Amino acid sequence: MGKTTIAAALAVAAASRARRVLLCDLDGSGATAQALGIGDVGYEPTEATQGLHVMRMDTAAALHHYLRTFTPMAALGRIRPLGRALDLMGGAAPGVREVLALGRLLWAVRTDEYDLVVMDGPATGHVIAYLDAPRSVGTLASGGLLAGQTGWMSELLADHTRCGVLAVALPEEAPAEECCRLIADVSELGSAGLCGAVINRVPLGVPLASDRALLSAIEARDVELPGASHSALQALARERDSDDAARRWIEVVAGCARPAPFWSVPVVAEADVVASLADVLGAEW
């Protein structure tokens, strides 16, 4: 879908407007740093360009961060078997890993350390696990220190003025349907609002209406033009077909996102995709 590219472009666009931005690579694959063309980043945010800070999520580090921030026992996480036990709990106990990751980013929002926090989200199938984690840990782990922190997380997540989910789709059947399912799941869960949908890699929007009419007229004639002319008209007809299909799927995604807005982002040349998209998204701002 180009989720990572869109996340990076958003972050770059915001930073170029003099906002302090934190961009987080949630799955730790390093794809976010790659999209920005910078070297690997770690858990501690690295300033990539003026105002743009990039980090890679690491739940073990987030746990230690959490213990430092919220408990009087800064040393707790440093006791080795304890760290291992808590790592295991993080892996085994549903929602703990997600709460730690989400908590780190929401904390950055809460403390106004950044003007904008962009989370390059998990794969579609895992989004709900994240959005449901504060509630689920808050319920299952009531009485623990962690659950004590989930209240403000849930509130912040649900605050439409500060947080929202941005769904990314392509103007094709399978990605558009997947995006609509995600939007439906997010709204059914209700823990966070949808702030919009981005439809990525929208074809150029050719041909013109007059060309379409001529193409149809030729197709209706059922005559084949000589080789080279035929081949050229075929190329234009293919562009028309993908444009038609794209429009159809844009309508579908826009309909699913409503009343939240949607943005179409055109196909851009491969060189420096992020910078070009940042311009496009910046102009929409």
Added chain:
Amino acid sequence: MSPVADLLDQRRVVLVLGAGGVGKTTVAASLALAAGRAGGRIAILTVDPSRSLASALGLGADQNHATIDVGEGSLDVTVLDPASAWDQLVTRELGSATSLIDNAMYRAVTRNFVHAHDFIAIETLHQLIAAGHDLVIVDTPPSKRAIEFLMAPERLASFFENRALGWFTGTAANPVISVGTRPLVAAANLVLGRGFVTSLAEFFGSVRPLADPIVARAKSVDLLFREGDAAAVVVTSTEPAAIEQCMSLGDELATRGVAWEATIVNRVRQQPPGDPPKQTAIERDLTAVLAGDEGHGPAAFEGLARRATEAWQRSAVAAQYDERAIAPLRDGPPLVIVGDRGPGDLHRAHLASIGDEIVA
């Protein structure tokens, strides 16, 4: 014969791996239909097919299983539904009287725990193999790292064999907590709450009886992955990010001892046929065909001819771009190129034509 045709003919499991958005599910479905046409009992395990893809595989709305006749053979279609697959597994293993299904911790783990989906996919794959299919095509669950699925058996085993887990479950079964475990449990209680640790411990206590059979089956699947009966096919698009992921996936497959037998490059844009068109020639041809039609003036012909020429050039540039993008893959396992078909519904004929191109 295409390298993929050989795999469909000779292997028992073909794993279809790849980054998100490359058309992995479509390719897997096309392979399954192609294998079915050649004969035999074929199964496909798939995840989240789009509506038209599901109907091309014979599935009605909200249906997760179907068997269809394809050519000489039959195709068993299973869509993985992790929540209900877990519930079925638990009832089968523990009896229908089990209260585990209503346990809040169980529900949270099986519905939301990321790896739980991979675990149940492995379990379902085992069932399909055990059911005696000649070939099982696996459309691996989507995850940022496609290799996650192959790590599931090992992860499952090490999860249940973890000593720390034993400490926690031990605390539920045995009220007399050993001195060594006490600070661990105290810390976990502090962070997660006493209730959470207790119910987590209870939960693991009650799934313990499941662990041995599940782990044993997962290990047998893992062995199958590593021995000659299984093959991995990686699907990619010509996007730089997808190709990069494809190559790193190849490295990971090698370290895990899974045979990467072929790469399928999907939706490769082809060089438009013929020599570069000349605008004036197109104009002339258009005039010959359409002159006399109402409403089409020479200006319209000129405009269309220019834009068609440009479209041809864009199309040629795209084809060259794709050709270059694929180049690094040529050093790897055999490449199979699937041409871009443009937009179109994924009905069965469409899948069949993709399948034909792959096995040709």
